[in-house]
Amino acid sequence: MPTESRLSRIFASRRVLVAYLCVGDPSLDESLELARACVRAGADVLELGVPFSDPAADGPVIARAGARALARGGGLSATLRVASALRTESDVPLVLFGYYNPIYVRGEARAVDEAADAGIDAFLVVDLPLEEAGTLRRLAANRGLTVVPLLAPTSSPQRIEAVRLAHAEVPMDFVYYVSVTGITGAAGVQAADAGTKARTLREALGLPVVVGFGIDSQEKARAAGQQADGVVVGTALVRAIEEGQSAADRVERVSSLIALLRQGLDGT
Amino acid sequence: MLPPRVSPSGTFGPFGGRYVAETLVPALDELTSAFHTIVFSEVFQTELRELLASYVGRPTPLTRAHRFARWLDPEAHFLHRLYLKREDLCHTGAHKINNALGQALLAKKMGKTRIIAETGAGQHGVATATACALFDLPCFVYMGAEDIRRQAPNVGRMKLLGAQVIPVTSGSSTLKDAMNEALRDWVTNVRTTHYCIGSTAGPHPYPELVATLQSVIGEEARAQCLALGSLPDAVVACVGGGSNAMGIFRAFLDDPSVALYGVEAAGDGVASGHHAATLTAGRIGVLHGSKSYVLCDDGGQIQEAHSISAGLDYPGVGPEHAWLKDSGRAHYLNATDNEALVVLDKLGKTEGILAALETAHAYARLRDIARDLAEQRGHPVTLLVSHSGRGDKDLETLLTRLLPLLPEPTRAY
Ligand SMILES: Cc1ncc(COP(=O)(O)O)c(C=O)c1O
Numbered sequence: 001m002p003t004e005s006r007l008s009r010i011f012a013s014r015r016v017l018v019a020y021l022c023v024g025d026p027s028l029d030e031s032l033e034l035a036r037a038c039v040r041a042g043a044d045v046l047e048l049g050v051p052f053s054d055p056a057a058d059g060p061v062i063a064r065a066g067a068r069a070l071a072r073g074g075g076l077s078a079t080l081r082v083a084s085a086l087r088t089e090s091d092v093p094l095v096l097f098g099y100y101n102p103i104y105v106r107g108e109a110r111a112v113d114e115a116a117d118a119g120i121d122a123f124l125v126v127d128l129p130l131e132e133a134g135t136l137r138r139l140a141a142n143r144g145l146t147v148v149p150l151l152a153p154t155s156s157p158q159r160i161e162a163v164r165l166a167h168a169e170v171p172m173d174f175v176y177y178v179s180v181t182g183i184t185g186a187a188g189v190q191a192a193d194a195g196t197k198a199r200t201l202r203e204a205l206g207l208p209v210v211v212g213f214g215i216d217s218q219e220k221a222r223a224a225g226q227q228a229d230g231v232v233v234g235t236a237l238v239r240a241i242e243e244g245q246s247a248a249d250r251v252e253r254v255s256s257l258i259a260l261l262r263q264g265l266d267g268t
Numbered sequence: 269m270l271p272p273r274v275s276p277s278g279t280f281g282p283f284g285g286r287y288v289a290e291t292l293v294p295a296l297d298e299l300t301s302a303f304h305t306i307v308f309s310e311v312f313q314t315e316l317r318e319l320l321a322s323y324v325g326r327p328t329p330l331t332r333a334h335r336f337a338r339w340l341d342p343e344a345h346f347l348h349r350l351y352l353k354r355e356d357l358c359h360t361g362a363h364k365i366n367n368a369l370g371q372a373l374l375a376k377k378m379g380k381t382r383i384i385a386e387t388g389a390g391q392h393g394v395a396t397a398t399a400c401a402l403f404d405l406p407c408f409v410y411m412g413a414e415d416i417r418r419q420a421p422n423v424g425r426m427k428l429l430g431a432q433v434i435p436v437t438s439g440s441s442t443l444k445d446a447m448n449e450a451l452r453d454w455v456t457n458v459r460t461t462h463y464c465i466g467s468t469a470g471p472h473p474y475p476e477l478v479a480t481l482q483s484v485i486g487e488e489a490r491a492q493c494l495a496l497g498s499l500p501d502a503v504v505a506c507v508g509g510g511s512n513a514m515g516i517f518r519a520f521l522d523d524p525s526v527a528l529y530g531v532e533a534a535g536d537g538v539a540s541g542h543h544a545a546t547l548t549a550g551r552i553g554v555l556h557g558s559k560s561y562v563l564c565d566d567g568g569q570i571q572e573a574h575s576i577s578a579g580l581d582y583p584g585v586g587p588e589h590a591w592l593k594d595s596g597r598a599h600y601l602n603a604t605d606n607e608a609l610v611v612l613d614k615l616g617k618t619e620g621i622l623a624a625l626e627t628a629h630a631y632a633r634l635r636d637i638a639r640d641l642a643e644q645r646g647h648p649v650t651l652l653v654s655h656s657g658r659g660d661k662d663l664e665t666l667l668t669r670l671l672p673l674l675p676e677p678t679r680a681y
Binding site: 053056058059063067070075076100101102103105126127129131132149151152153154155159178181182183186 | 552
């Protein structure tokens, strides 16, 4: 089963570029357009970010985007509507990315059903460490979805082993390695070192590992991608959207950033 | 120091836990293990006890409030005696120092070289700045811009004590936003920094750690009551995150005859939607690392709390209170801004004690509590109140909000 998932297929085929969008920024309609633009420009996986009122793991760029998205009607339901729309036209893997409270308040079982119906492939919940994720992982597995675990520079060998055991119990598609001890948008990422770390983790876990946080240039995508299974672009994409002057300009900026990172990752 | 109440996995019934970014989990593991090995060690206990005595001024007295009790119940039909546990007489003017001093001492022993804190009313910020000055630790305090405005004296105190106060302008610019910002700092600097959380909130082990450090309030008060003859019929405390309340409740949890009441801030009234009465009107959710009651909408977005009192202006509450509520061991009521102002004024004029706005909320429900309990028990009751802090920090609010409501004082010779 896991080998047939959209996510495992993409990881088997190439170095994966994951694009994070804060859904609802600058509007729900535009998020759909921007998601399409990411895929056209070479993104392999979309992380659809559910904006949250209290984004304690995010830096100012994504926090501002979240506030704008909430003001435009963003949230769990709106993100799932955007996912459904994407799924009718594309087979791109979709990761529902966010904080736990919106999922908890919806009811985990209901959230999983709605996500599955919307064509979501996996959950990534930033404030739900493995110890608290058991129920969501089992419910998700029943509908063919997975929960992506995060590992950080501070994670001990025991925690890495806990991920391996959890994967043996309820399979996962991939692991998200947080490249820096910090919040999203942190500067000073050592992309090559993070890539090396990702490879070590892949060898220990037998799972693809992507590097996230601070990947904002072709060089960093290339450096991390030499050893990691993929990279995630978040803050840089959200900043491009924030700086765009019009809908067309935002599509243009997002497309060229994705294309650049794609080139970095493919080593061209 | 009382033994832990938390489960090994960090929960109180279905509440609590650790809902944080992966980066922080190892730091919370480290803190949990330091808490067990260091805080409960004889050496630490002796050192902390000595500091609490010689520096904080513990034990704090128990004061009998005669005149205020008679204002509440002139004929003593339902209220027999009223005792105040005087945390306002602690160094820095509130119970917050009990926790800050304990955590700073722990951080020092853990080898941490930098302390961060969030603060609402500024009392926890002042307490942390004080402890950091004493232990020679750099101190950074996150505070909402709105709270900086309404608790200006405490901002000045923190600065004079050598702390850096960092204004937070996101969200409602109050306590919850300060806590988000402190968490961001901690994720970034977790290897060197101890995050000194100011209430019984946050991820495990904080609710247990803070309750343990504050439980000195109830241990003293219980012994003081017994020395005066008997346990009280009920213990009453205001509840923001819940640390002064847990601090006084813990010693009485196993005394079935002692009823426990927490009073939350109702702002303009619970029905108005402008309030901070999380246990009364909230639902179960996850905020700042633990599962408890929260104020949030159907989409799971956290709502802004409203209270005249910066220290209670928080849309969450500690997980142990959620458990005490659901298990029925404690009862939770609420009081509006105006109700708090009225009793604050009366307490000042009958007892010569100006309470903090937070503390005043507890006094606002005493008459109702005494009346109900006296009816149940068939005799006038004795109440013990956690007098969590003094009102100096609130002068600005009191002069603008309370004084205009009052008649000019006229007293003919
Ligand atoms: C005097 C006083 N009482 C009570 C509180 C509320 O906090 P807690 O519920 O943790 O006791 C504060 C918070 O700042 C305070 O300053």
